[in-house]
Amino acid sequence: MRGPTWMVFWRGLIPSYRFVHVWRRHFMVWRKTAMASLAGSLGEPLLYLLGLGYGLGRFVGAIGEMDYMVYVASGILASNSMNTATFEAIYGGFTRMTRQNTFHAMLATPLTVADVVAGEVAWAATRSLISGGAIFLVGMVLGAFSPGSVLMVLPVVLLSGLAFGAMAMVITAISPGYDFFLYYFTLVTTPMFLFCGVFYPVASLPPLVQSLVGVLPLTHVVALLRPVANALPVLDVGFHLAVIVAYALVAFTVAVALVRRRIIV
Amino acid sequence: MHPTIIVASNLTKRYGETVVVDGIDFEVGQGECFGFLGPNGAGKSTTMRMIMGLTPRDGGRLEVFGRDVVPEDSVLAAQMGIVPQDNNLDVDLEVGENLDVYCRYFGLSAREREEKIEQLLAFAQLSDRRYTPVTKLSGGMMRRLVIARALVAQPKMVILDEPTTGLDPQARHLIWQRLAKLRETGVTLLLTTHYMEEAARLCDRLLILNRGCILDQGSPEDLISRHVEPEVLEIWNRDGMPSLEDFADLPGRKEQVGDTLTIHGFQLETVRQLVVQRAGYACLLRPANLEDVFLRLTGHDLREGL
Numbered sequence: 223m224r225g226p227t228w229m230v231f232w233r234g235l236i237p238s239y240r241f242v243h244v245w246r247r248h249f250m251v252w253r254k255t256a257m258a259s260l261a262g263s264l265g266e267p268l269l270y271l272l273g274l275g276y277g278l279g280r281f282v283g284a285i286g287e288m289d290y291m292v293y294v295a296s297g298i299l300a301s302n303s304m305n306t307a308t309f310e311a312i313y314g315g316f317t318r319m320t321r322q323n324t325f326h327a328m329l330a331t332p333l334t335v336a337d338v339v340a341g342e343v344a345w346a347a348t349r350s351l352i353s354g355g356a357i358f359l360v361g362m363v364l365g366a367f368s369p370g371s372v373l374m375v376l377p378v379v380l381l382s383g384l385a386f387g388a389m390a391m392v393i394t395a396i397s398p399g400y401d402f403f404l405y406y407f408t409l410v411t412t413p414m415f416l417f418c419g420v421f422y423p424v425a426s427l428p429p430l431v432q433s434l435v436g437v438l439p440l441t442h443v444v445a446l447l448r449p450v451a452n453a454l455p456v457l458d459v460g461f462h463l464a465v466i467v468a469y470a471l472v473a474f475t476v477a478v479a480l481v482r483r484r485i486i487v
Numbered sequence: 488m489h490p491t492i493i494v495a496s497n498l499t500k501r502y503g504e505t506v507v508v509d510g511i512d513f514e515v516g517q518g519e520c521f522g523f524l525g526p527n528g529a530g531k532s533t534t535m536r537m538i539m540g541l542t543p544r545d546g547g548r549l550e551v552f553g554r555d556v557v558p559e560d561s562v563l564a565a566q567m568g569i570v571p572q573d574n575n576l577d578v579d580l581e582v583g584e585n586l587d588v589y590c591r592y593f594g595l596s597a598r599e600r601e602e603k604i605e606q607l608l609a610f611a612q613l614s615d616r617r618y619t620p621v622t623k624l625s626g627g628m629m630r631r632l633v634i635a636r637a638l639v640a641q642p643k644m645v646i647l648d649e650p651t652t653g654l655d656p657q658a659r660h661l662i663w664q665r666l667a668k669l670r671e672t673g674v675t676l677l678l679t680t681h682y683m684e685e686a687a688r689l690c691d692r693l694l695i696l697n698r699g700c701i702l703d704q705g706s707p708e709d710l711i712s713r714h715v716e717p718e719v720l721e722i723w724n725r726d727g728m729p730s731l732e733d734f735a736d737l738p739g740r741k742e743q744v745g746d747t748l749t750i751h752g753f754q755l756e757t758v759r760q761l762v763v764q765r766a767g768y769a770c771l772l773r774p775a776n777l778e779d780v781f782l783r784l785t786g787h788d789l790r791e792g793l
Contacts, residue, residue, distance in 0.1 A: 224557060234559065243591040250588065251579040323575035329541060330569035331592035331640075332561035486558045487502075487542060 235478050237340035240333055244341020245348070248314075252349075263353040267302045268360060271295055274421065275366070285423060288452070295366030296448040297420035299357050299375070300382065304440055306353050307346040307383040308411055311390035312403050315342050319394060325485055335482040343387040343474060350383025351376060358451075368453040375451050382443040385466050388473035389439075395480035414440040419448075439469045489516035492644065492675060493538065497547035500533050507533045509699035510547060515692075517643075520666075520676040522686045524777070525696035526785055531679040532572060534696070535648050538677065539569050552643070565593065568637030568645040572652070574629045576621045576636070583608065583617035586636055593640040603639055610665065611635035627658025634665060644675040651685060663688060683777040693777075695784055702784040707777055715779045716740065716751040720759055722770045723747045729768060737761060744782060751775065 224230065252259060275291035282290040318324035328338050358375060361367045367375070393406045417431070418424065418440035424432055435441050442462040449456045456462075493515035500508040508530040515521045523531040536542035537549060540558050549556045554563055577585050583604055590600040608614045611631035621629065630650065637645050650666065651659040659682075666689055670676055680686050686693055687707045694704040703710060711717075720739070722729050729748040731741055739752030750758060755772055762770045 224555070238561070240561075240592070240594070243588070243594075246591060247577070247580075247588045250584060254579075322578055323573060324577060326541070326571065327575040327577065327589075328592060329559070330539065330564070330571065331589065332564045332594065333592050334559040334561065 234334070234482065235336055235475050237336040238334070241337040241340035241344060244328060244333065244338055245344045248341065248345040249348070260352065260356060263302075263306055263349070264356045264360070266305075267298045267353070267357050271298050271357075271361065271364070271366075275364075291364065292366045292452060293448070294421060295357075295361040295364070296451040297444055299354060299361065299367075299379065299451060300440060300444045300447045301415050301418075301420045302357055303350040303354050303379045303382040303443065304386045304411060304414065307350045307387035308390040308406075310346040310349045311342055311387045312394055312397075312406070313400075315346075315391055315394040316397060316400065316403075318342075319481070319485070325481070329485070335486065336478050339391055339474065339478045339481055342391055343384055343477070346387030346390065347380050347383030350386070351380045354379035354383075361451075367451045371451050371453050375447060378443065378446050378450060381463070381466055381470070382439075382447075385439050385443075385470040385473065388470050388477055391477035392473050392480060395477055395484055414438050419444040439466055442466050489518050491515070492517050492552055493521075493677075494548065494550045495534075495538075498534070498537065498544060498549055499546035500530070500537060500542065501545050506699055508537070508544075511694075511696070511699070511701050513694055513701070513704060515675065515677065517675055518670075518673050519692060520670050520678070520690045522690035522693045523677075523679040523696060524681065524683075524686050524693055524781060525679075526681065528698075529696040529785075530699040531696055532648050535646055535677070535679055539567065539646055540564060565640055566643050568640070568642035570633050570637045570645065570647040570650055572648040574633050576629060576632060578620075578622050580621065581617070582613055582619050582621055582624070582632060585621055585632060586639060589636045590639045595639065607635040607638055610638070610668075612661070625658070627654050627661060630654060630658070630662060631665065634662070638669075642674065644677060645669065647676065647678040649679055649681070651680070651682065659685075683781060687777050695781065697785045710780045711775050711777065714783055715775045716753055717775050718752060718755045718772065719775050719779055720750040720752075720755045720762065720770055720772050721747050722750070722762055722768055724768045726767075733765075734762070742782075749779075751779070 271294065275294050279290035284290055285293045325338050329335065355376060358367055358372060362369055393403065397403060417427065417435050418438055424435050424441060427435060442465045446456060446459070446462045491514050496512045497510045498508055499510050523534060525531050533542060537544050538551060538556065540556055540560055540563055543558050551563060552566060556563065577588060580588065586604045586607055587600055590603055595603060608617055611634065613628060613632060616624065616628065621632065624632065634650070651662050654662065663685065666676060678689070690707065692704065692706055693710060695702040703713070705713065722734070723746055728746050731743065731748065734741060734748065734750070737750060737758050739750040739755060739758060742749045742751065759770060759772045762768055
């Protein structure tokens with residue numbers, strides 16, 4: 223890329239349509255083991271759904287007007303979109319970037335770092351979408367989701383996947399090895415899983431914690447998905463969407479800059 | 488002279504305090520096979536990576552196809568085929584799929600892809616391996632596939648970083664044959680190697696690098712006649728090293744390379760007969776080659792690694 227440094231920098235952050243080829247490559251690989259991978263990604267959320275929905279649900283009964291099974295199902299849908307995209311961008315992305323040198327092979331073609339990272343993030347979000355769709359189907363059968371909401375639920379799941387996939391790519395870009403990811407899980411994704419309203423209302427937390435939690439992206443994904451999945455009115459749609467989009471854009475920008483710094487040397 | 492397609496002047500690359508490429512100048516003409524020779528750590532691969540646009544330079548000028556080289560230039564990348572030192576084949580995919588995704592990266596349409604894949608599989612003699620996972624291929628097959636992959640977009644120039652390192656002789660000959668065929672089609676070849684035979688066989692012109700600097704450049708014949716005498720007599724014995732003193736009385740320039748003593752000169756047949764008469768020594772008279780040039784220019788301390 224040519225021109226003044228600042229222009230080169232900003233232009234270098236914008237992917238071209240070619241990112242689709244990267245996405246397509248990941249899809250091609252995934253297709254080979256689609257069933258196993260689907261079973262794997264569906265297993266854990268399903269266990270949470272059944273274990274907590276039925277188990278804990280008997281003691282909790284309902285939260286507000288909402289049966290606990292219904293309540294927790296949308297939480298699981300949200301947290302699963304986070305976990306699926308995170309895992310794909312972290313383990314898949316890191317393996318491709320380091321061990322398999324897939325990124326290097328891609329950069330020997332007209333693809334740029336922005337294309338490669340965009341392909342990774344788009345694919346991570348696609349994985350969220352696929353397993354989100356499967357969870358929705360199961361939850362619908364259990365009566366936890368209103369069937370008609372699918373067309374609104376899936377775009378939110380996809381957007382969430384984009385944000386968490388991009389965030390995970392930042393970690394992938396700076397990670398020295400696989401062990402490093404445990405910090406991210408322990409310090410970032412697990413706290414979000416436990417405090418962002420997946421299992422109980424954020425409003426039940428102390429005020430200080432509430433304002434902290436309000437900054438985290440999963441809070442906003444849950445805040446959107448829970449009412450949407452049950453065909454209830456959503457408050458502050460624009461605000462929640464804006465927070466998630468902001469996370470996605472900032473994280474993507476940082477991820478591209480860091481991956482570039484790591485491999486164009 | 489063919490039109491020039493690569494111009495490098497005062498090309499420099501540093502990693503921290505270390506100067507890896509130290510202000511080198513060279514030009515490559517269209518259709519040439521141009522080789523970079525040098526010991527490990529000489530800066531060959533770094534120079535290649537700068538030309539490929541995978542490493543930014545720290546100084547000097549570098550133009551390829553008349554275009555200033557900067558990393559991630561899609562226009563330049565579309566005209567080059569790259570064979571990296573490590574086979575970075577897509578291990579998650581089969582042989583044919585590896586070509587297919589690469590065709591996509593270069594933006595080929597579905598029809599072009601199918602045609603290209605078949606043609607390249609035939610070129611790489613891998614037609615019967617289309618559905619084999621790449622992890623099941625032999626070293627030579629992987630290398631051929633990487634070369635085939637570099638050709639998907641009909642590049643004007645192919646850059647090969649150590650195309651045959653680690654391959655057995657049969658596999659190496661097969662690759663040489665493929666590269667020669669490629670050269671006939673007018674594609675410019677740029678390669679690094681530390682096999683002298685490979686350099687002599689394939690390259691029109693060579694550049695010898697050491698510690699980031701150019702020692703000399705020219706055709707293999709020019710380099711040989713410029714730096715070494717036409718004949719070499721190699722002398723060795725079974726128990727230990729022949730010492731220089733033992734042969735001090737013989738004419739010619741003498742060198743010690745490992746366990747072998749070499750005498751360099753003109754018409755060494757008479758010298759050979761003198762050596763044969765000395766008990767315990769074996770010798771071989773041969774024409775001088777690039778290896779002699781290389782050893783003479785880069786010094787005899789064989790450096791390991793970086």
